[in-house]
Amino acid sequence: MAKRKLKRVDLIFSQDCSCKDILTAALKKSREEIIQELIDSGLKGRGGAGFPTGLKWKMAAAEKGNRKYVICNADEGEPGTFKDREILDRVALKVLGGMALCAYVIDAREGYIYLRYEYRFLIPKLEKMIETFHKWMDEFDLDFRVKLFIGGGAYVCGEETSLIESMEGKRGEPRNKPPYPTNQGYLGKPTVVNNVETLVYTMMIMRIGAEEFKAMGIEGSSGSKLFSVSGDTHKAGIYEIEMGMTLEDFVKEFGDGDTKAVQVGGASGFCVPRKRFKETTIGFQGGLKGFSLPTGGSMMIFNSSRSMYNVLHNYLEFFEEESCGQCTPCRVGCQQLLKGIEAIKRGEKSHRYLNDLMRLSETMKLTAKCGLGQSVANSFASIVENFREEMIY
Amino acid sequence: MRTRQSAVKAAVEKHGKERKNLLPILQEVKRSKNYLSRSDISDVAAEMNLSSAYVYGVASFYHFLDLEERGQNIIWICKTISCYMKGSKDILLALEEALKIKVGETTSDGKFTLLQTNCIGWCHKGPAMLINDQPFTDLTTEKVLNIIEEYYQKS
Ligand SMILES: Cc1cc2nc3c(=O)[nH]c(=O)nc-3n(C[C@H](O)[C@H](O)[C@H](O)COP(=O)(O)O)c2cc1C
Ligand code: SF4
Ligand code: FES
Numbered sequence: 001m002a003k004r005k006l007k008r009v010d011l012i013f014s015q016d017c018s019c020k021d022i023l024t025a026a027l028k029k030s031r032e033e034i035i036q037e038l039i040d041s042g043l044k045g046r047g048g049a050g051f052p053t054g055l056k057w058k059m060a061a062a063e064k065g066n067r068k069y070v071i072c073n074a075d076e077g078e079p080g081t082f083k084d085r086e087i088l089d090r091v092a093l094k095v096l097g098g099m100a101l102c103a104y105v106i107d108a109r110e111g112y113i114y115l116r117y118e119y120r121f122l123i124p125k126l127e128k129m130i131e132t133f134h135k136w137m138d139e140f141d142l143d144f145r146v147k148l149f150i151g152g153g154a155y156v157c158g159e160e161t162s163l164i165e166s167m168e169g170k171r172g173e174p175r176n177k178p179p180y181p182t183n184q185g186y187l188g189k190p191t192v193v194n195n196v197e198t199l200v201y202t203m204m205i206m207r208i209g210a211e212e213f214k215a216m217g218i219e220g221s222s223g224s225k226l227f228s229v230s231g232d233t234h235k236a237g238i239y240e241i242e243m244g245m246t247l248e249d250f251v252k253e254f255g256d257g258d259t260k261a262v263q264v265g266g267a268s269g270f271c272v273p274r275k276r277f278k279e280t281t282i283g284f285q286g287g288l289k290g291f292s293l294p295t296g297g298s299m300m301i302f303n304s305s306r307s308m309y310n311v312l313h314n315y316l317e318f319f320e321e322e323s324c325g326q327c328t329p330c331r332v333g334c335q336q337l338l339k340g341i342e343a344i345k346r347g348e349k350s351h352r353y354l355n356d357l358m359r360l361s362e363t364m365k366l367t368a369k370c371g372l373g374q375s376v377a378n379s380f381a382s383i384v385e386n387f388r389e390e391m392i393y
Numbered sequence: 394m395r396t397r398q399s400a401v402k403a404a405v406e407k408h409g410k411e412r413k414n415l416l417p418i419l420q421e422v423k424r425s426k427n428y429l430s431r432s433d434i435s436d437v438a439a440e441m442n443l444s445s446a447y448v449y450g451v452a453s454f455y456h457f458l459d460l461e462e463r464g465q466n467i468i469w470i471c472k473t474i475s476c477y478m479k480g481s482k483d484i485l486l487a488l489e490e491a492l493k494i495k496v497g498e499t500t501s502d503g504k505f506t507l508l509q510t511n512c513i514g515w516c517h518k519g520p521a522m523l524i525n526d527q528p529f530t531d532l533t534t535e536k537v538l539n540i541i542e543e544y545y546q547k548s
Contacts, residue, residue, distance in 0.1 A: 079473045079512040117457045118513040120526040152416055152455025155511065169415030171454040187413065229517065230475040236517035267474075300475060300516075314474045318511055324454075 006249040007242040009216065009224035011204045012197065013090055019097040019203065020136060026206040027140055031061060031105045038202060041210035042222035047073055047158075047195030048265065048296035049371070050284045053202060056192055059182040060106040063190035070102045070111035071167075071186065071193045075151055075158035077116060078266035079318060080298030083226040083238050084196040088115075088122055091200065092129040096146060098199025100137065101206065102192050103144040111146040112186075114163050117153040155322040156372050160185075160193040162324070173326045174370035197226055197297075217243035221283030221292075231263075231301035232256050247277040250299065258303040261386070266298035267315040268375035271308070273386040308387035309345060315379050316341065323372060330373025333364040337380060341391060351392045354384055400425050401436040410441050415451055419458055427463040427506075456510065464499040464506040465548045468541075469523040473512035476519035484520045485509070487534040491541060504548050505541070 026034065038054030045051045060068060072095060076084040087095060099111045115122065130146050137144050149167055151157050157166050161175035164186050185191020194202075201223065205213050214222045221243040230236050233254045251259045263271050264282065270293055272280050284294045302311065316338040325331045340357045343349040361377035368374045384391055404421040408414035418437060423429050429452055438445040452458045459467070470476075470485050485496065488507055492500050499506040515521035518530035522537075529540055 076514055077512065080475055080516050081512075082514040082516055085514045116514075117455075118510075118523060118528075121528060150417070150420060152420070153457035153510070154455055166416060166455075167413065169412040169451065171451050230519070231478060231516075238517070302478075306478065310477075311474055314472075314477060318473060321511065 006245045006253055007216075009240045009242055011208070011224060012087060012094075012200050012226055012240050017207055019093045022203055022207050023097050023100060023136070023140065026101055026203075027104060027142070034101065034105050034206070035061065037210045038205060041205045041213040042217075042220075043198070043201055043205060043213065044221070044284055045195055046197035046201065046225060046296065048078070048268075048294065050294050053194065053198055056182060056194070057102060057105050059180075060190045060192045063106075063183065065189070066107060066109070067187075067189045068106050068108040069186045069189060069191040070099050070106070070108050071160075071163070071191060072099055072111070072113045072196055072199055073158060073160065073163060073193050074113050074119065074196050075116045075155075075163060076119075076196070077155035077158050077322075078268060078296050078298050079315070080230055080263070080266045080300045081228045081296055082230075083228050083297055085119055085122070086238050087196050087200060087226075088113075088119070088126060092126055093133060094200045094203050095196055096129060096133040098194070098202045099146060100133075100140075100142060100144055101202050102194065102199070104142060106190070106192060108192075109143050109145065111144065112149045112167065113146060114149050114151060114157075114167065116151045116158075120150060123148065123150075154324075155318075156324045156370070159370050159372065162370070163193065164191065171324070173324045174372075176369070195296075218281070218283055225282075225297060227295075227297045227299050229254050229299045229301070231299075232259065232303035232306070233301045244281055244283045247272055247280040247282070250282070251277055251301070254299070255301060256303055258305075259301055260304045260306065261302045261308065263298070263300040263302070263311070263379070264293045265295035265378070266300070267318050267379055268372070269293065269295055269298065270378050271311075271382040271386065308383055308390045309341070312341065312379065312383045312391070313338070315383075316376075319372070319376050324370075327367075327369040327373065329364045329367040330369070330376070333360055333368070333373065334376060336360060337376065344392060351388075354388065354391060358384060397425075397430075397433065398436055401433060401440055405437070405440040412441065412443065415441065415443075415448070416455075419448075419452055423458055427465065427467060428459040428461060430462075462499070464503050466504060466524055466544050467506045467508060469508050469510040469513070471511070471513045471515070471519065471521045472509040473516070475512070475516035476521055479519035481520035481532075483534055484522070484532050484537050487537055488541065491538055504545060 035058045043053045157172040162172040166172040181191040281292045283292045320334040323330045361380040365377040404418045435445045438448040515530045520532045521530045
């Protein structure tokens with residue numbers, strides 16, 4: 001079922017269309033038509049979780065009241081991801097266009113771009129773009145304004161409810177869900193939070209149509225996606241590729257000939273060893289045989305000179321620092337996993353202790369409050385299972 | 394201290410007293426001297442009708458709301474895996490040697506503070522670092538020393 005060859009796509013950064021023209025045409029459609037088109041396209045969120053975008057907008061549109069918000073999630077903090085920065089740098093008007101579409105569909109007047117602190121250098125450029133955009137809004141007679149909100153430097157604030165908390169002047173601690181933001185988001189009002197890349201694709205779907213978008217990719221994972229490629233490769237950078245490629249094809253294209261593993265989805269994603277490249281495809285779960293891995297697009301390549309212990313250690317340090325500390329499984333779990341692998345490496349604990357740590361990470365998956373704590377087990381288990389000897393010796 | 398207090402007042406006036414403006418206010422107050430002092434925290438709290446403990450709780454959550462005294466320029470070196478694989482450790486050592494400080498410290502002339510941070514979104518061009526808001530990529534030990542020299546001359 002997987003796509004046989006890796007196919008490059010050029011939608012996100014293409015300059016062959018004017019955002020204004022796309023908006024002019026799209027805003028002539030009814031809200032329902034736009035929602036239907038997005039649902040038909042099969043577009044799923046590009047921030048990592050993969051929620052169907054059309055459905056999200058539909059839910060927010062169905063909420064009563066006229067105080068609603070559109071938030072563009074530009075907190076991009078997953079290790080190995082840098083595509084949102086590039087999008088905002090090169091095609092910010094497409095992002096703003098996507099926000100306008102959403103505002104029109106759900107009936108929102110205010111939007112925010114939640115920009116991570118590390119991308120402050122983009123502020124002058126973005127402010128200029130927003131100015132141009134506001135002029136367009138006046139021309140379209142659309143009562144919609146966008147502001148920048150600058151984050152404070154916390155990975156967990158990329159999680160949508162934590163992001164909203166921080167916008168409300170609080171510690172960025174994730175909320176319980178439900179209620180979901182589409183129902184009660186920023187300041188308790190219905191809110192759509194979408195990733196930067198997702199918003200661009202809503203614009204591109206308005207341009208090429210649901211059918212053409214859906215013709216790309218595979219069942220359950222339609223269209224294309226940006227991949228941030230780093231690590232042991234001669235071609236580090238950002239690439240737009242059709243969904244559903246196998247890791248084998250990916251490594252053929254990007255590896256350095258000596259690839260031993262690929263980390264798909266960053267620190268919170270999965271480590272795939274060489275022997276699994278063939279059967280692993282990149283796409284959202286479901287509709288695929290073998291392993292299918294969802295991803296925000298982070299692809300880190302490791303060759304055989306790398307110690308997977310160092311890799312895991314680096315990820316665990318990351319989680320231990322970035323855990324918001326709100327719930328015990330994650331706060332204590334991250335610390336114990338990190339201490340645990342260090343103790344095994346030093347020979348203070350027997351290699352059997354790895355099994356206890358595996359169980360701990362499983363418990364975190366089940367009991368942690370948000371995606372951060374729940375996903376630590378992804379990299380932990382996939383690295384320990386496949387590179388057990390490297391953890392011990 | 395008077396000027397600090399009025400800086401707080403101005404920031405609160407500009408953004409508005411509602412709690413939702415706390416982050417932008419703290420960011421603005423921080424920028425004038427690169428960190429938030431205890432009195433900044435209590436001034437902001439007083440202006441916004443919040444408790445100091447609450448404001449401290451929020452400020453301490455965010456990496457870039459420094460609560461310790463910092464130098465004129467803050468260097469943040471990425472320590473996450475992709476940069477690490479490209480030799481970020483060597484960059485760090487070169488800086489420690491050139492500035493004669495360890496990570497977390499500030500030079501005695503107050504010009505630089507050296508810190509580490511997690512992935513800053515330039516993994517394909519590692520090693521990478523930020524000096525204040527400005528990113529620098531594809532670092533070599535030679536390149537980083539030139540950059541520091543430039544900042545040294547400027548400040
Ligand atoms: C710990 C954590 C960090 C996240 N960071 C980001 C992020 O930086 N950018 C992003 O778009 N989504 C991030 N997400 C996912 C968001 O919660 C949310 O699902 C997403 O912004 C929705 O947009 P989408 O449907 O367009 O993908 C993160 C989730 C978790 C649990
Ligand atoms: S899982 Fe971790 S980051 Fe998420 S709420 Fe719990 S402590 Fe905070
Ligand atoms: S790993 Fe250093 S910038 Fe991403």
